[in-house]
Amino acid sequence: MSKFLIVEDSQVIQKILRHIAKQELDREVLFAASMAEAKALYADHKHELIAGIIDIALPDAPNGELVDFLLEDHFPLIVLTGTDDGERRQSLLKKGAADYVLKESRYSYQYAVQMLSRLEKNSNVKILVVDDSRQIRQFVTYLLKLHRYQVFEAEDGLVALQILDKEPDIHMVLTDYHMPNLNGFELVQQIRQRYEKTPIAVIGLSSQGDSHVSVQFIKNGANDFLPKPFEHEEFFCRVTNNIESLERMLSLKLQATKDYLTGLNNRRYFAEEGDAHLRRCQTEEIPICLAMIDIDLFKRVNDGFGHLVGDQVLKQFAYYLDDCFGRFITARTGGEEFSILLTGLQPSQARSLLEEFRIMVEELEFEFGDGEYLRLTISIGMSVASDDSLDSLLQRADQHLYAAKDSGRNMLVSDSIMLS
């Protein structure tokens, strides 16, 4: 299990750091108050430790000996210090410290702890560096790796686009302006056109004094720019700020497409993704069916056991639905109504799969309260796509669903059954 290391000899400050770490971090934190203690912990847990906050002056290491020891071992760390010494700060950042934080206020301790969490998350963030100068590319890559980012490099805009095609989860591009084949502005324009729906933050790197290039980067669709040469700290502030706004946007987007109760996709997601997916399948002549599943007499569950039990049962039902159909586009499209786009299956195969699920649900025990359980059945309407729109598929599946309810529930009615 991954852990963090915090080394601080002042009891008061360590207490504050413990308190903030408990609130902000969901990983175990190892604390030490001296170099000897810290080295012992480091030796025992080296492979589990992600990063650390290290006080520069310790009783048995007054001149930053512990920081030097850990940096030489390439351990990602944030230096904590009581003195604002510009030269020392520059030298530590050059040696590879991820950040340099002054012991000023509760806010600075909070910043340092949040930085630990940032360093952990960064290992899942992919960044593409585009520059025709090998030296600059390598320097930017070195800096990003200090903050544990996954880095890809491209020597020009064309290679950058090839990498973006192969790595769809790259969410940040740092690009130079003057490059052969495709310059920085053209690259940003291409990124915005080609990956319209993928959130990608672009930071343009411009030469100092070339304010025209900086402004033009933004006007061409970049999120930010950074004049070269840059200070380590300014570089990291810009990268972190852009990554964090992107994460906030992605999280809002996720919330807007997820059902809060079950965690399944919601109706909005189903309408948007389903429509695009249906059209792709129709173009490529891939068979596609739409199933609408409704829990029978669910009102009786609420009336008999209460709304909270109803919620609990809906969550369990969603779990089983996701388990069986998670590889398809699924969603909770109504209160006790769920929809699935079954792609790549012939109608008879889709029907068999849905029948198996109906029978499985009939036999399941849905638990609630203290070891009690109840049973449910479901009705299913299934439509088979030819050149229909998603709306007309939904409408037909809905009609079949009501036919199943009218005929006594706990059954599947589909297009092909009606046709045969």
Ligand SMILES: Nc1nc2c(ncn2[C@@H]2O[C@H](COP(=O)(O)OP(=O)(O)OP(=O)(O)O)[C@@H](O)[C@H]2O)c(=O)[nH]1
């Ligand atoms: N607990 C809970 N109940 C919900 C939720 N959304 C919808 N429902 C309930 O689902 C029930 C649906 O009832 P009806 O539309 O009358 O249908 P039914 O009882 O399932 O009967 P048939 O569909 O005809 O088999 C209502 O009692 C709604 O309150 C929810 O999020 N939680």
